Amino acid sequence: MVLALALIAAFQLGSWAFHQLTSLLINILIAFFLALAIEPAVSRMAARGMRRGLATFLVFLGLTVLAAGFVTLLGSMLAGQIIKMIEGFPDYLDSLINWINQTFHTELRRVDIQEGLLHSDWLRRYAQTSAAGVLDVSAQVLGGLFQLLTVALFSFYFAADGPRLRRALCSVLPPARQAEVLRAWEIAVDKTGGYLYSRGLMALISGIAHYVLLESLGVPYAPVLGVWVGLVSQFIPTIGTYLAGALPMLIAFTVNPWYAVWVLIFVVIYQQFENYMLQPKLTAKTVDIHPAVAFGSVVAGTALLGAVGALIAIPAVATLQAFLGAYVKRYDVTDDPRVHGHRGRNPVGPGTLTRVRRLWARRPGGRQRP
Template identity: 40%
Template sequence: MTGLDTGEAPDPVPGVRADGDGPDGRMHDIAPSLRKDPPQIPEDAMDVRIHFDRTSLWRAGWILVVVVALAAFGRWVLDDAGTVIFTLVMSLLASIAMEPAVSRLGRSMRRGLATGIVMLGVLLFSIVFLISFGRLLGEQLATFAKSIPQLIADLTAWANERFGLKLDYTTLVETFGVTSSTIANAAQGLAGGLIGVIGAIVSTAGSLLTFSFFTFYFSADGPRLRRWVARLVPPRRQQVFVVAWDLAVAKTGGYISARLVLATICGSLAAVFMLIIGMDYWLALGIWTGLVAQFVPTIGTYIAIALPVVIGLIGDEPWQGLAVLAFALVYQQVENVTLEPRISAEAVDMHPAVSFGAVMFGAALFGVAGAFVAVPMAALMLALFEIYSNKYELLPHIAEPQPGEARWREDGDDPDGPGGAPREPVRRARRMTIPRPTGRRRHTPA
């Protein structure tokens, strides 16, 4: 018999009740003496006290002082040496833009000689252009500046007549700030023609010499500079540095050189066409068309052609505006199909919205120079993110393209689509073959 039946024997385990034990022999309760009540927190312990370490406090204060001092020093450097820094940055970008031509010439001659030949070619082209068209360009710009009020008046009258508007010429002139004194000053500055251009060049001779000096050495000693900077990076990070350097050269150099070539072709053909049809300001409008159409992404083509079309429509012969519009439409198709794929096949390939946003952001921060280099810099950052980020397989219902969706080609895409059905034309971007860092793998769902 057990101690439970007689009441004399103690429990087998102190503090454990055996009543209700079933066939499985489990115990069902714990004696009150073995239960632990939650600890009671004294009332005086409810107050929270924070003790500051004087060492940490002094360290934080000194860090704040150093940060403020560095910010003040950086602002002082930018204010007093901003021009020099800007010249260095533009020289570096110019050397990167010359890199494709210098690399090709460097295969058969010394790199310094190749750099000198490229820079001499650019200088000779600039001199020939200024001698041939400098005075004409200055006269056209001055005449165009003087005719701005009349152009606004003609445009206002044309809009009121065609669309039944009630625009006031005086209000428009005051809104855009096109006063007689402003126009006179602008025309006086532009009327000098070639003499004015030469005077401006002479006045900035120091900056041009500095720019040329640094551009030459950045290009001629590019490989040496790359090795010197790589020595400052730990070995495990040198691969990342090499990838970033090569991408910067490929993206920036390819973009700027391709845009310059396309701008030259576009501007030259537009100027020749306007000259043939007898349009005023043909040289200035041709240069405007080439530069704006190529260096302003997405909407640059429309902005570039809008100005000559409007000038032609409100002129004495409105058919000239329609002719320029027809030329722009035909040329744009020819460029998209034949010229641009061959010239800029290895240059920047980015979504149009990203390109336009990068230009607006760069222009807001650094003006025209920022807008000029914003697209290749954005492409560089996106390319680095593409290389050093992990990508995952998409779920089938997410990967399926939506009806009518414009699709960009990605790595691993089947060019013929599911079932061999041809897809809509997609942009085929040539990408640099760059090894991914070791130890990084793409994850796929199990």
């Protein structure tokens, strides 16, 4: 009885601890895959005589500079467009009021609309809600920065101390198992790097295609928007495509509303081209995973870990598939027509068409055929 109660208490304590540490475990998982992604670059620099810690620092510094530059350009672009939209809002409002007055024969004025908004209860409630929401947004931003710092620190340690980590892991395993673990680690590095390479290549192609469209339409900040579409659509799972296309549509709308429609049509068409033609070819060469398996792994990863699971699902499944393929014994497939999707011939009895002809010939008044 005492042992049973102790086991139940230990199970409850373990469940509570796992629930409390879920966020930390997810951050460690992200950091591990990030370390696998930069492992080839760090190892290449370390092989040339550079200390592994310094090589890892330089790789992270380069990534940080690129990310900071992109965010700065994007922020300046958004700030300029927001200021432009605010300055042009009275003209948009006048155009809308004139259209309403001409269409519905009303006598609306901008002054009446402004006074109605300023004295409305909705605006007062919205201001109060926004003031209270500023604190929530600030807390979420601080929490996101803390998680980002946690992921960066763990990924730095994983990448800088990768050989030491492998030695520590292999030291508790027999020699036969050590070879399997090192093989699995090598496969994970190869597949994660291949996945990021394919995503980066698709981001480059997508960015160039959208840049050409936006530049031909005369949309401002076309290079920055092209980079935005390429990165967001490829590295933010599930909603990345829609989030990436929304910003160019908004900027194009400020130039000409019809340009936003053209951007929407192009985004939809290019997404189909990418899903059914470009992505299968690149994925087959770098990750070597079937598109249906990739889609199923993303759905499963999203159900388990949300957006993080969708992001790491494909390299994880590709690693598992390659590892199993290295140890699962395969056999030669028999040369049977049914393997290629053809119906085999039935050696027993006539075919269906022959039996129908014989029955038709045996009907009353029919002529018997040999």
